[in-house]
Amino acid sequence: MLLSETDRATVGAAVTAAEFGTAGEIVTIVATESDAYHDVALHWAILAMLLVLALLSAWPGAADPFYELVVGRWSLTMPPSALLGIALILVTVAFLLVRVLLAWRPLRLALTPRTTKARRVRRRAIALFRASAERRTSGRTGVLLYLSLAERRAEIVADAAIHSRVAPEIWGDAMIALIAAVRDGRPGDGMAEAVTRIGAVLAEHFPRRADDINELPDRVIEL
Incomplete structure (x- = not known):
């Protein structure tokens, strides 16, 4: 009540x-x-995805640790396809993480x-x-x-x-x-x-x- x-x-x-x-x-x-402001949570999640892409665009070397984790340190050159794959994984993780966090109503309201x-x-x-x-x-x-x-x-x-x-x-x-x-x-x-x-x-x-x-x-x- x-x-x-x-x-x-x-x-x-x-x-x-x-x-x-x-x-x-x-x-x-x-x-x-x-x-419920669920659209606001969606907007923040999309913004997080764009931020990840912006960071990778400014510092492509930031993807190196993820590449080495998968293929090993012996590979010295990352092919463009690998960078795109890492970017896809990171933006997906960023989207899902923000959506899960903003499922908590108080945080969603605070960020509205x-x-x-x-x-x-x-x-x-x-x-x-x-x-x-x-x-x-x-x-x-x-x-x-x-x-x-x-x-x-x-x-x-x-x-x-x-x-x-x-x-x-x-x-x-x-x-x-x-x-x-x-x-x-x-x-x-x-x-x-x-x-x-x-x-x-x-x-x-x-x-x-x-x-x-x-x-x-x-x-x-x-x-």
Whole structure:
């Protein structure tokens, strides 16, 4: 489980309280990660192969020990075919070694560029928003707060009516509060604080109506 029972209760209560003063609807989702990043591991493995070829191109003599290991020291001249064969073996070993090492998720994440993580988290957030909040409220006032734990990144995605009135940078305080708490190991508190700040923004632009009903669930969704 991603969150404790206390965290779930805290976030759910924060959503209920935040929606009390607004016609907006807040959906909260927490995911282990937004992508497996296996393509990143493949890119590193290919880079390792190219590095081996570059080294052999710059220092062909580096292949001599491998040649002597196979044919013995009595051979003084390495034929071109032998160099190509050694190169093939070395690039294959380099590829497989990097792929095996990067099968370990923490290392794969550590070697994934921050910009790549940001794009994948944003893409997943938009996909989940379309599935859980977009056009699911009568006034197009749904907001998704998405947290991806492995990347320690979060996204806020708003429906059409909110997006037309609230500039994206307005959500900055909510994002800062959330990420700071996640880095301290308090994701539940961070989600709750972010929800409170989102609710304040929504209350300013979309105050609660007399006939307002709860259109989306308040509980946090864990993926």
